Amino acid sequence: MTEPSRLSLNTATTKRWTLREAVDGAARAGLPAVGLWRDRVAEVGVASAAKVVRDAGLRVSSLCRGGFLTAADPAGARAALADNRAAIAEAAALGTDVLVVVVGGVPAGERGLADARARVADRIAELVPVAREHGVRLALEALHPMYAADRAVLSTLEQALDLAAPHPADAVAVVVDSFHVFWDPRLAVSVARAGREGRIAAYQVCDFLLPIAPDPLLSRGMMGDGVIDFAELTRLVAATGYSGDVEVEIFNADVWAAPGDHVLATMTARYRELVLPHLGG
Amino acid sequence: MTEPSRLSLNTATTKRWTLREAVDGAARAGLPAVGLWRDRVAEVGVASAAKVVRDAGLRVSSLCRGGFLTAADPAGARAALADNRAAIAEAAALGTDVLVVVVGGVPAGERGLADARARVADRIAELVPVAREHGVRLALEALHPMYAADRAVLSTLEQALDLAAPHPADAVAVVVDSFHVFWDPRLAVSVARAGREGRIAAYQVCDFLLPIAPDPLLSRGMMGDGVIDFAELTRLVAATGYSGDVEVEIFNADVWAAPGDHVLATMTARYRELVLPHLGG
Numbered sequence: 001m002t003e004p005s006r007l008s009l010n011t012a013t014t015k016r017w018t019l020r021e022a023v024d025g026a027a028r029a030g031l032p033a034v035g036l037w038r039d040r041v042a043e044v045g046v047a048s049a050a051k052v053v054r055d056a057g058l059r060v061s062s063l064c065r066g067g068f069l070t071a072a073d074p075a076g077a078r079a080a081l082a083d084n085r086a087a088i089a090e091a092a093a094l095g096t097d098v099l100v101v102v103v104g105g106v107p108a109g110e111r112g113l114a115d116a117r118a119r120v121a122d123r124i125a126e127l128v129p130v131a132r133e134h135g136v137r138l139a140l141e142a143l144h145p146m147y148a149a150d151r152a153v154l155s156t157l158e159q160a161l162d163l164a165a166p167h168p169a170d171a172v173a174v175v176v177d178s179f180h181v182f183w184d185p186r187l188a189v190s191v192a193r194a195g196r197e198g199r200i201a202a203y204q205v206c207d208f209l210l211p212i213a214p215d216p217l218l219s220r221g222m223m224g225d226g227v228i229d230f231a232e233l234t235r236l237v238a239a240t241g242y243s244g245d246v247e248v249e250i251f252n253a254d255v256w257a258a259p260g261d262h263v264l265a266t267m268t269a270r271y272r273e274l275v276l277p278h279l280g281g
Numbered sequence: 282m283t284e285p286s287r288l289s290l291n292t293a294t295t296k297r298w299t300l301r302e303a304v305d306g307a308a309r310a311g312l313p314a315v316g317l318w319r320d321r322v323a324e325v326g327v328a329s330a331a332k333v334v335r336d337a338g339l340r341v342s343s344l345c346r347g348g349f350l351t352a353a354d355p356a357g358a359r360a361a362l363a364d365n366r367a368a369i370a371e372a373a374a375l376g377t378d379v380l381v382v383v384v385g386g387v388p389a390g391e392r393g394l395a396d397a398r399a400r401v402a403d404r405i406a407e408l409v410p411v412a413r414e415h416g417v418r419l420a421l422e423a424l425h426p427m428y429a430a431d432r433a434v435l436s437t438l439e440q441a442l443d444l445a446a447p448h449p450a451d452a453v454a455v456v457v458d459s460f461h462v463f464w465d466p467r468l469a470v471s472v473a474r475a476g477r478e479g480r481i482a483a484y485q486v487c488d489f490l491l492p493i494a495p496d497p498l499l500s501r502g503m504m505g506d507g508v509i510d511f512a513e514l515t516r517l518v519a520a521t522g523y524s525g526d527v528e529v530e531i532f533n534a535d536v537w538a539a540p541g542d543h544v545l546a547t548m549t550a551r552y553r554e555l556v557l558p559h560l561g562g
Contacts, residue, residue: 080506111509144427145427151463155465182394185440210430216492216493
């Protein structure tokens, strides 16, 4: 059996593992890449994290994450911009050109999404020169609309592409995350547009479980355990010519409770069964 | 103060009340209309329910609900169509031309939304002649995408309008429900289109509460308690010339625990404050 040459372990999937444990686990499983969260990077420092990944012969598929750009007060806005500049520099230092950006929700006491959306657009524009300087793409992640109010006023791929449109594709791109987009009636049209515009920076997969978990952030599941048709979505992504990594990012209490090597074996098997046959190339 | 001449109490909001109690409560509060659920109607029978409403001098703004049209097996499909034919006849007997339709989710064991969506389209087409015969509109309700897999593979107003498009507007229309549509980046465009096509059959209001309730069906809240900008949405609806009722439909454990008259007083006050000033005309 060939190695899964495009499969990446996002460190959130093996939450209990340190960065080094996750990198070692991914290497044992024959994976070529890891997607890193900043908290795991911060535990060892950026330079050490980069060395751990490099020494294991892996690459970094993405850094999660920047964003949370919706603060209405000047101090909050300044802090968010400073944090995003730091995240961009970290991504570059880690050798990835993909910084996943979750734009943030509606600040407490505010009603409606319009003002928060306008602030996101302004602040993305402020970050574009920094991203270009570092050779890093801001990969805007549309989140499932159930998070529209508290995590991301950016809810569809089309909206992400509209937000990216004023900027060059090497500075602002989008993430296609199966959990967040599978329900979208305009999915095929929007994925095709994202490909045409050269803006697909990352393809993340996990399933949508029912019933929705009491903590709705934890309803992500292993591919095949939920309702998503990975054949259909993967074919849409592959049809754009996307040739990057496929990251598995699962927030799920049961997955977190299982031994990391077991999780890696399952996700690799599910990837081979449900995703890889439709990736083309 | 003028009476709230377009405000309707959906009986789901005062869940512990019988049909008669809800009608009497709405009349005491000076409301002109009630939206009825079929379970409450069934408790007394359609003819009695119609008489109770009529005798109180009220009208029925809508009947909730038909739908659940996604069964993959012939027996399930037949049963669903029969139930929807009955619901259409009930709506007519109750004197309302609005049957709210929640189309249903993905059947157990099926992956992806495409097949279920295709079945919905086919079955709507089968019901159209029945609806026309009774002078009732099938009011398609796009549900928030968090319910895309288990309750409604119809997730946006635009998708509802596309589904309605092959049929006359007096047979297939749409519901604009604030909770389900507020997050939609295409909201303004889609509401305007719905108006242009003469397809807005109902405007339902309630707020979106955070955090999402452990039972996500119960995250609906009183207008003003959540994140929705009712001024913005109401202006969009009013701009289409919509002159129908504004129904308040809240599934919420705290609201259900409160005395019905108290709930009616609060919803009337919030309607006057947040919705009425933007309804125009």
